[in-house]
Amino acid sequence: MMKKRILAIIFTIFLTSIFSTSLPVLAADESVENIKSKGTLVVGTSADFPPYEFHATIDGKDNIVGMDISIAEKIAEDLGVELEVQDIGFDSLLPALEVGKVDIIVAGMSATNERRESVDFSDVYYIGGQNIVVRPSDNEIYTSKGDLNAKKIGVQTGSIQESLAKDQMPESSIMSLSKITDLILALKTNKIEAIIMEKPSAMAYVANDKDLATFDGGFILEEDEQGAAVAVKKGSSNLVEAINQSISTINENNLTEDYLKEAGQLLKESQGPQEQTKTMFNYWNYFAKGTGYTILISVVSVFFGSILGIILSLMRMSERKIVRIPAIAYVEFVRGTPMMIQIMFIYFAVGYLINIPALASGIIAVSLNSGAYICEIIRSGLNSVDKGQTEAARSLGMSKQTAMRYIIFPQALKNIWPALGNEFITVIKESSIVSIIGVSDLIFQTKIVTSLSYRGIAPLAVTMVIYFMLTFSLTKLLNYYERKMNHDQI
């Protein structure tokens, strides 16, 4: 998990270094005008952070709600535009803001000096504090952060709590996960001894879950680490000013208190006592939606991946170096880099130049990735067909293309069918990585269900069963076609 954060940082540095050098800060600051002309304010958040922001079912529909969302609504209202909320993992928020996928971040984010290097912040709109969450049975043993010395502590990846833990609890070992719900699951299953969390979040979780307890962590906090602020793209001072005006209205009228009350109410309503009796079946629409997206991504990616794979394999077998070399380079490069980076690269880096929606970015990245693997499978299949077949076809006057299409390729396809099937199954499973850019596939929806139901294991079990049903029925289907193709072997 440490790795993920380092990658995110490297990636951010990489992006800023590329684009900040090539695109010097524009003289005119048109941040506010741009949002007004679009008519929407796109807010990035990580919706697993009650009461700041979380998923709640209102009138049977899934919504992202919470104090931050109310504040974002107020800002949008003051700007006279519509609000659009995008749920992205916490550590992907900063890159998303930098490349313009979102206009602002409202995610209970503290304005640290480290973050100020890459983005600008508004005034602080809420000052919480840092709490420690433990299991109730340990409430007697652990009463301050000193008691947790040399113990295992959970924090959210890329969060302020992570740096607090590192600086002020150096003896403890740290487990960092990107979702709070995963941390809570880790705590309940004794993987960690405590979680460091924003005070309001801690209060919200404890109020809704009798298996959790919390106390003030007693951390020494710097001025800039104390409060939550809105993040905007660097150099958008007009936007900061507009947001600060909204915040000062909010502070003057003490609106945050109302917002928090409302959020607490929503939390209770959607996760109140009757929630405890709910089964996973009540969340079927989340699973169905996620399964739909997973199937969509896999099918479309396998389709385009196969086309790309065929083209690449033909290029690789070309006699001309100028055609062959790029294909080899492509395959080697794609196979030699992690798919997660490829997805983030397409979404953030390419998205900087052309705005590609998350779903399309995911599909493009998975197709490009799968194409490289399918290329190698097809190439091995074409090589496996006896040379005599080509000679026989050519001696009948067939051109290279005709021989390939009617004689060689059908035989190769039969030989590589099991390997292709394997690749398709891999795509179904691996495509789950697209959830890091906020595509609502099965994994993404599972995390929502986890945060809605406050249960960790049941959603995982359901998801596992769904994945297995998908891959197993695909296996059956592929076997059927394999038998059909085998008629020529007596």
Place this chain on the structure above:
Amino acid sequence: MIKFKHLKKSFGKKEVLIDISGEIKKNEVVVIIGPSGSGKSTLLRCLNLLEVPTSGEIIFEQTVLTQLTENKVNKLREKMGMVFQSFNLFPNLSVIENLKIAPIKVVGLDEKEAQKQAEKLLEQVGLSDKEHSFPASLSGGQQQRVAIARALAMNPKVMLFDEPTSALDPEMVGEVLKVIQDLTETGMTMVIVTHEMGFAKEVADRVIFMDAGYIVEEGTPEQLFECPQHQRTKNFLAKVL
């Protein structure tokens, strides 16, 4: 009909054909014999450019093959049927489809005509009952007869046979040779590489003896088998007869 002048072919440093010249006349049946590695298969494969000669010229009906573009070579290959040692039937296609695919995809025959022609050819090689079988279910001899029919489906002007019986069990050699022999009676021009000396004597108008990349001598079967001129020919014949 086919002339070849000063053909040379080397694979890497290995010279397989060293300065070969000769001619195949219309309606002539030429049998090429010689020890393994003498270059006889390579010569045959050069005739329809399955192997491109390193140097030299091949002239087929006034066209210099070695100077042609890819498309024209494809066009000329249609006129030269080839039968391989290992049959090389298309295992993914049924017998009748093996016979129909090239006429349909290359010549552009319609399905009906191709079917009619294929049925006729299967009858000619005595395999009408195997129309819908797949190659893997046939014996070696049956497969080779289908391969011959497949080559004939393109209505070639020349048939090239590359050791057509070498991969067969002994009891199946006869049925394949019978089909080839029947073909000689239609006046088809043929070049046959074979180790079946008895068969060579029987069908050949002319026999070519090759050794170590050269044509050592050629003549009628009587001349070559009864009174060979060269010591190498005598040595070879002494071993195989």
